[in-house]
Amino acid sequence: MSGALETFEQAIADDLGSMKSCPHGLDCAHCPEALCVKIVAAADFPSEFGAFRILGFVNNKDGKDHTVVLKGEVGDGQGMLTRIHSACLTGDALGSRRCDCGPQLHEALRLIEREGRGLVLYHQAEGRGIGLANKLRAYVLQDRGLDTLEANTALGFRPDERDYAIPAEMLRRLGVRSVRLLTNNPDKVAALEAHGVQVAERVILQPSFHEDNARYLHTKLERFGHLLHLE
Numbered sequence: 001m002s003g004a005l006e007t008f009e010q011a012i013a014d015d016l017g018s019m020k021s022c023p024h025g026l027d028c029a030h031c032p033e034a035l036c037v038k039i040v041a042a043a044d045f046p047s048e049f050g051a052f053r054i055l056g057f058v059n060n061k062d063g064k065d066h067t068v069v070l071k072g073e074v075g076d077g078q079g080m081l082t083r084i085h086s087a088c089l090t091g092d093a094l095g096s097r098r099c100d101c102g103p104q105l106h107e108a109l110r111l112i113e114r115e116g117r118g119l120v121l122y123h124q125a126e127g128r129g130i131g132l133a134n135k136l137r138a139y140v141l142q143d144r145g146l147d148t149l150e151a152n153t154a155l156g157f158r159p160d161e162r163d164y165a166i167p168a169e170m171l172r173r174l175g176v177r178s179v180r181l182l183t184n185n186p187d188k189v190a191a192l193e194a195h196g197v198q199v200a201e202r203v204i205l206q207p208s209f210h211e212d213n214a215r216y217l218h219t220k221l222e223r224f225g226h227l228l229h230l231e
Contacts, residue, residue: 007074008042008055011173015039031060037169045069049106050113057173059166064124066166068174069109072117077177079200081118083108084167084181084188086125089132097212098139104205108182111203119176121167128152129161147219159224160187168195184226202227 015038024030028038041056047069055068074080085092085108091101105120112118127135130152138151149159171179178198181189182205189199207217209230220226 008039008053011039012042028058028060029063033060035165035169036060037166037173039170039173047109049109052109052113055174057170059169061166062124066124066170067122068170069120069122070174071112071115071119074175075117077175080176080179081112081115081203082171082176082179082181083112083118083120083205084123084164084183084192085120086123086128086162088126090135097210098142099216100207100209100213103208107205111182118180119174121170123162123164123167125162128159129163130155130157147223148216149219149223162191164188164191164195164197168192168197171197184220184228186225186227 019028019038022031028036037057037059039055039057041054043054045052045054050071053070055070057066057068059066083105085105086101088096088099088101088105090096091099092105093102095102108120112120126132127138128148130138134155134157137155138148141151141154142148146154152159152161176197178200179192180201180203181192181199182203183189184205184207186202189202193199204227207213207228207230209217214230217228217230221228221230
């Protein structure tokens with residue numbers, strides 16, 4: 001791990017140095033570049049799923065703090081087992097049974113720990129990109145009978161508002177050249193490839209299916225085109 005530590009520490013030093021010399025300093029919101037992503041922190045991250053490193057990033061596009069949980073060495077950057085996980089406070093932290101987000105995140109971390117090399121990119125794109133408060137507004141509409149796609153559009157959003165430009169640039173910043181993507185969503189594969197990320201393989205994440213998330217998962221399958229096997 002020492003080689004990776006030196007690499008990340010040098011990357012952080014370079015990025016912080018470039019930010020300090022930037023006319024806008026650390027005020028990324030006013031940076032005129034089309035997209036600028038910097039790595040600013042790397043720390044050991046022991047967890048119940050294994051021993052990882054956690055990396056912090058800043059950018060000039062959305063003002064959000066996206067992170068990477070990394071296992072092992074990036075090395076040549078080829079074939080990294082990767083999960084691009086959209087933040088879900090309700091599922092990831094609070095154990096919501098309305099979705100399968102928490103179980104997907106945990107299974108991805110377990111698989112990456114078992115593999116010995118890979119990463120979870122934690123993408124701050126709550127509610128398919130509409131934000132936490134709007135996701136809770138969508139919950140209200142779902143309680144009245146709409147599915148997740150209908151609820152988002154009823155609030156004036158597209159079915160999926162996520163943009164993968166920043167995750168793609170984060171992967172490039174880490175030296176990742178191709179990924180084995182942990183996802184059931186073919187649109188995510190296409191979106192990453194559109195931003196220059198080579199997806200060498202799609203790796204299935206079998207969802208946890210039960211009464212409370214059955215409609216949510218059927219909507220993923222039938223309306224969003226996710227490749228799922230539901231029992």
